[in-house]
Amino acid sequence: MPLLGAIADDFTGATDLCSMLVRNGMRAVQMVGVPPAGYPVPDADALTVALKSRTAPVAAALEASLAALVWLRRAGCRQFFFKYCSTFDSTPEGNIGPVAEGLLDALGIPQTIYCPAFPENGRTLYKGHLFVGDRLLSDTHMRHHPLTPMTDSNLVRWLGRQTRRRVGLADYGVVSRGPEAIRAHLARLRDEGVAHVLVDALEDAHLRAIGRACRDFSLITGGSGVAMGLPENFRAAGLLPERSDADRLPPVAGYEAVLAGSCSAATLEQVAVFQRRHPALRLDPLELARGLDLERVMAWARPHLAQGPVLVYASAPPEEVARVQESLGRERAGALVEQALAAIATALVREGTRRLVVAGGETSGAVVEALGIRALRIGPAIDPGVPATVTLDEPHLALALKSGNFGAPDFFLKAFRVMP
Structure with a gap:
């Protein structure tokens, strides 16, 4: 039975997420759209439903994402992940915030995190500001993206325009102290009514610490980088065996x-x-x-x-x-x-x-x-x-x-x- 169920807002982003999970020992299958009724659940540790919702109208993106969540819950997934681009591709209207908020409501939970950082590809988050290499996101070509122009690198402020509930930050000072400090900070923000929390990350060690801190979260959102810390949680809980064959594929000739x-x-x-x-x-x-x-x-x-x-x-x-x-x-x-x-x-x-x-x-x-x-x-x-x-x-x-x-x-x- 699958452990992790993911919803990705575009096709190649879903593949990127699956690849990260496989690298860290989970067998992953990517579904192309929400499967039809009666489609068999594949034998995998992680299932990702790939949508084309990144630039869809907000209502359409939310409807498709909730339909994917319904299918993943029926498939038996224990934890859920909303995957978007490491450059946080969105507009002041959405779709990242409205979709995540809709998933929170559907799951009946008070809080989730946001971490688009992927240091391996030069994406880092510091004091809530997204960097590409050594440049603020808003100073890169993404400022002029024809569909999702990213004119503000302050993701706390950017996400706040997209959501109804409060947005907060777990900054580098918290993250650098490790999983327990992150978990305690998130709990304090939750008690203060903060539903959406951006989490800084400058290196892979931070991403793994964030993953450990979120072991009990029903919903995590981010780029593929923060997913690297999730498989170990399932192994620690005795739900996922150590695998040397997670990336094994059958041969195909032609x-x-x-x-x-x-x-x-x-x-x-x-x-x-x-x-x-x-x-x-x-x-x-x-x-x-x-x-x-x-x-x-x-x-x-x-x-x-x-x-x-x-x-x-x-x-x-x-x-x-x-x-x-x-x-x-x-x-x-x-x-x-x-x-x-x-x-x-x-x-x-x-x-x-x-x-x-x-x-x-x-x-x-x-x-x-x-x-x-x-x-x-x-x-x-x-x-x-x-x-x-x-x-x-x-x-x-x-x-x-x-x-x-x-x-x-x-x-x-x-x-x-x-x-x-």
Whole structure:
């Protein structure tokens, strides 16, 4: 029976969380959306329901999150986790605060914590202020994010705009004294009526201490970093055995392909490295606006697939992206690429492709939806935050699904070595 049930506000964020749990000894399965009635509960220590609620209207995000909570409770989970991005992606209206407050009400509990810190990726929280490297979040590119512009690094103040109940802080001075000090501070704030508590963290040791301090919390919220301390609580309680096989996946044989929709700098470099060694076909969004010639793509791919992995990509440098968006509009350009790569993924699987790497969060979501995938078992990390996975559904597929900015330059090549 699962121990931890998580709700993630986007797809690749859910994968990131599962990867952290696997690294720390929990077998994890990621569900794609809220499972339908009657869907069997997978054999796992942790279940994560991946939603697309980060930028949804507040009411829709809350409804989906509560539906996920209902399913996870019925599955038998003992503790719950609300996962959001380590840059606290949200607006003054939500969705982090309203969703967490709704989960508190549904569980009938008075308090939860918030800790987006992930020092391994340069995200730290100090005096309630979120830093990316040595810069305040509001001084980074996130200030100009088109959907969730983060103009205030003071998360106590930012979260206070999103919630009805009081917001407080467990700062570095508390956290540095360890789990008992954190637990006592949280209890004092709870008695004072503080429902939402930001918790500072500058290093992994702080995250593990926070995890231990929250062993009895029904709900924890944060980035994937703070989840590293949770598996040990279950082991200490005798509920989770020591595992050396938490990341074990069944082998999957078949053709190999990479699909890239992200235009991030990391993905552009990964495309360049891969196409120096393997065949690659670039999609032009302006041509896609006239219709995808799927048979032309497959006629190109078929003779190459038997020789090794192929790449189909729409990734392009910023100046070209700007030109395309000026012609087609931002939303239409993105939708055309996602729809095309999803259709190509479906055609590749029909041809016998069973090992897929997908670059880009929105592209990953579109591909998974097109393939009708309901659940993924999480395996070893390829790079930080990006694990190998295998679908629970037939036909079994080995997948690596990554956010655009994740992964080393050789990620595409490395993925096929790590995937089972």
